[in-house]
Amino acid sequence: MVTAEPLIALKDIRKCYGGGDSPEIEVLRGLSLNIHAGEFVAIVGTSGSGKSTLMNMLGCLDRPSSGTYHFAGRDVAAMNSDELAWLRREAFGFVFQGYHLIPTGTAQENVEMPAVYAGMSVARRHERSAQLLERLGLGERMGHRPNQLSGGQQQRVSIARALMNGGRIILADEPTGALDSRSGQEVMALLRELSALGHTVILITHDRKVADQAQRVIEILDGQIVADSGPAVPPEGQQQLALNTDAHGASWLADLAEAGRAAWRVMWVNRFRTALTLLGIVIGVASVIVMLAVGLGARQRVVAQLGALGTNLIFLSSVGESSRIPGRSITLQDLEALENIPNITHILPNVTGNKVIRFGSVDTQTYVRGTGAALPVLQTWPVGKGTFFDERDDQQLASVAVLGAKVAKTLMPDIDNPVGQQILIDNTLFLVIGVMSEKGRLTGDRDDDDVVFVPFNTGGVRVFGQREPTYTVLAVHDLARITQTQEAIEAMLLKRHGIKDFATGNAAASIAAQAKTQDSMTVMLSLIAAVSLVVGGIGVMNVMLMTVRERTREIGIRMATGARQRDILRQFLTEAVLVSLVGGVVGVVAGLLIGGALIAWEVPLVFSVSGILGAFACALFTGLFFGFMPARQAARLDPVTALGSE
Ligand code: ADP
Numbered sequence: 001m002v003t004a005e006p007l008i009a010l011k012d013i014r015k016c017y018g019g020g021d022s023p024e025i026e027v028l029r030g031l032s033l034n035i036h037a038g039e040f041v042a043i044v045g046t047s048g049s050g051k052s053t054l055m056n057m058l059g060c061l062d063r064p065s066s067g068t069y070h071f072a073g074r075d076v077a078a079m080n081s082d083e084l085a086w087l088r089r090e091a092f093g094f095v096f097q098g099y100h101l102i103p104t105g106t107a108q109e110n111v112e113m114p115a116v117y118a119g120m121s122v123a124r125r126h127e128r129s130a131q132l133l134e135r136l137g138l139g140e141r142m143g144h145r146p147n148q149l150s151g152g153q154q155q156r157v158s159i160a161r162a163l164m165n166g167g168r169i170i171l172a173d174e175p176t177g178a179l180d181s182r183s184g185q186e187v188m189a190l191l192r193e194l195s196a197l198g199h200t201v202i203l204i205t206h207d208r209k210v211a212d213q214a215q216r217v218i219e220i221l222d223g224q225i226v227a228d229s230g231p232a233v234p235p236e237g238q239q240q241l242a243l244n245t246d247a248h249g250a251s252w253l254a255d256l257a258e259a260g261r262a263a264w265r266v267m268w269v270n271r272f273r274t275a276l277t278l279l280g281i282v283i284g285v286a287s288v289i290v291m292l293a294v295g296l297g298a299r300q301r302v303v304a305q306l307g308a309l310g311t312n313l314i315f316l317s318s319v320g321e322s323s324r325i326p327g328r329s330i331t332l333q334d335l336e337a338l339e340n341i342p343n344i345t346h347i348l349p350n351v352t353g354n355k356v357i358r359f360g361s362v363d364t365q366t367y368v369r370g371t372g373a374a375l376p377v378l379q380t381w382p383v384g385k386g387t388f389f390d391e392r393d394d395q396q397l398a399s400v401a402v403l404g405a406k407v408a409k410t411l412m413p414d415i416d417n418p419v420g421q422q423i424l425i426d427n428t429l430f431l432v433i434g435v436m437s438e439k440g441r442l443t444g445d446r447d448d449d450d451v452v453f454v455p456f457n458t459g460g461v462r463v464f465g466q467r468e469p470t471y472t473v474l475a476v477h478d479l480a481r482i483t484q485t486q487e488a489i490e491a492m493l494l495k496r497h498g499i500k501d502f503a504t505g506n507a508a509a510s511i512a513a514q515a516k517t518q519d520s521m522t523v524m525l526s527l528i529a530a531v532s533l534v535v536g537g538i539g540v541m542n543v544m545l546m547t548v549r550e551r552t553r554e555i556g557i558r559m560a561t562g563a564r565q566r567d568i569l570r571q572f573l574t575e576a577v578l579v580s581l582v583g584g585v586v587g588v589v590a591g592l593l594i595g596g597a598l599i600a601w602e603v604p605l606v607f608s609v610s611g612i613l614g615a616f617a618c619a620l621f622t623g624l625f626f627g628f629m630p631a632r633q634a635a636r637l638d639p640v641t642a643l644g645s646e
């Protein structure tokens with residue numbers, strides 16, 4: 001009972017190797033052959049007669065140079081690489097002389113590989129692979145790696161793998177070639193058993209005695225069939241070839257999880273090398289994070305310092321020689337004139353200098369500032385105890401003083417509330433009416449709290465003996481127009497003085513300018529750090545290229561068991577991304593730790609979440625980018641070439 005349509009129909013198949021600069025040799029020379037479902041065929045021939053070439057052709061690992069191959073009535077030449085992968089996965093099961101197991105996987109994982117590419121669920125896959133291994137007498141060896149198994153055991157693992165997706169057609173290329181005679185006999189007994197169960201078995205051997213165990217023997221010599229015992233009647237209970245034509249069953253998530261697990265295993269097996277590769281990424285990510293934090297910290301410090309002066313303030317001071325008092329070109333008349341400029345809300349003249357002040361037997365040199373009543377409001381500096389002086393005190397030349405927190409401590413360490421005490425400033429008696437709240441900041445070298453405030457007019461008349469302001473603070477109402485206001489002030493003073501013997505500045509502009517320099521510093525530092533990330537990426541690429549080369553054979557094995565190009569691409573890309581992912585995580589942790597240590601050292605650092613996420617994303621992208629080329633190289637390998645590599 002031979003089914004009408006042959007399962008495999010080869011017609012006038014030719015295969016040439018070489019061409020170009022190497023001599024062309026024809027290995028298969030016009031070979032025609034029909035094989036029906038359920039047959040047990042042995043193809044026998046001397047070494048070099050073209051048996052393996054024929055088998056690769058039959059198993060759709062290789063394409064003929066000319067001639068046609070119809071599989072179950074379909075022209076194989078018309079199939080694309082995914083369809084061929086599907087055929088290898090669902091229809092064929094390969095058994096090689098050299099077993100071709102993946103060294104990093106356990107027996108069970110090796111057996112499961114075709115099912116992974118077929119998208120079988122993890123539970124079913126575990127169950128089936130365990131059953132198969134049990135059936136082949138390897139129940140105790142499921143967790144062993146190939147190098148922990150004997151040759152015979154490895155070959156049985158590879159037979160189990162061939163059966164994993166059904167293995168309707170077993171293609172065995174010298175399956176006993178590397179085995180001792182007893183193991184060889186066991187393998188042959190297994191193949192006979194499979195044939196009896198309805199599998200189509202195509203056995204390739206150079207050994208006549210082995211071949212004779214098949215029902216049909218085909219002899220080939222120099223790429224041509226020289227003898228064929230003819231189609232044999234397949235055994236009873238022949239299994240019809242019912243291929244699983246389902247689309248790839250597993251979800252992309254399951255695929256990804258599988259690829260992730262496999263990638264993790266490879267990483268773990270090569271952990272020393274992986275660690276070195278990781279180092280590049282770790283250093284890159286950590287330095288980007290730390291550099292950004294340092295830059296941001298410096299920026300924030302500068303902005304805070306300038307911002308403390310008040311952002312809506314314009315500072316006006318005298319510059320150079322003046323016809324009036326040297327260094328005091330701005331007069332009170334000038335300030336009166338400035339009151340007419342719109343947008344100015346307050347004008348706060350200051351007269352300042354260092355003076356000796358005394359309380360009881362204690363004296364100290366400190367900074368005395370004659371200023372206006374609006375100071376606490378304009379410079380957002382509240383009074384701690386007592387009150388600040390008011391307009392009336394100023395007009396009446398009241399001898400009242402408000403102490404900075406530090407001065408209060410220096411002069412009156414034992415007095416809880418200095419309000420009401422009397423001090424001498426340059427031998428003039430002043431009544432303390434308030435103490436400022438503590439600022440705890442430096443302006444230049446000077447401690448902000450080391451100051452004594454007196455009314456401007458009192459200071460001018462009684463302390464400094466001159467009424468021209470040392471400098472003036474002008475507050476504006478609308479911050480958006482601060483630059484125009486500043487220009488208006490300059491224009492008016494220039495008109496009044498005829499020469500530019502003054503200077504103006506405003507905190508908002510200084511902040512913007514400082515922040516800008518800080519920003520470009522930050523960008524530069526981060527760029528330098530990013531370069532190390534790129535270097536890390538090149539490291540990843542290097543290792544991936546090496547990996548692909550080392551594992552060419554593995555790629556061939558995966559293709560023979562039905563992996564599509566995109567499965568291979570995904571696998572290697574996953575490995576690259578996983579390295580970068582782990583590198584990114586370690587890098588973030590390292591960056592935070594280094595940052596923490598710097599903060600403990602009082603370096604001002606500000607971590608930004610977006611910076612950390614950005615560095616992490618860069619690392620991932622680097623892996624993807626630099627991993628793509630090697631991964632694509634792997635995916636595009638020719639299955640036969642890959643299988644044949646050492
Ligand atoms: P067998 O399996 O019968 O020993 P093969 O099919 O492996 O023989 O090889 C048949 C012939 O084809 C040999 O002469 C071999 O050198 C040649 N051959 C096989 N593969 C290639 C190849 N990739 N490039 C060139 N020649 C090859």
Ligand code: MG
Binds near residue numbers: 051052053
């Ligand atoms: Mg061979």
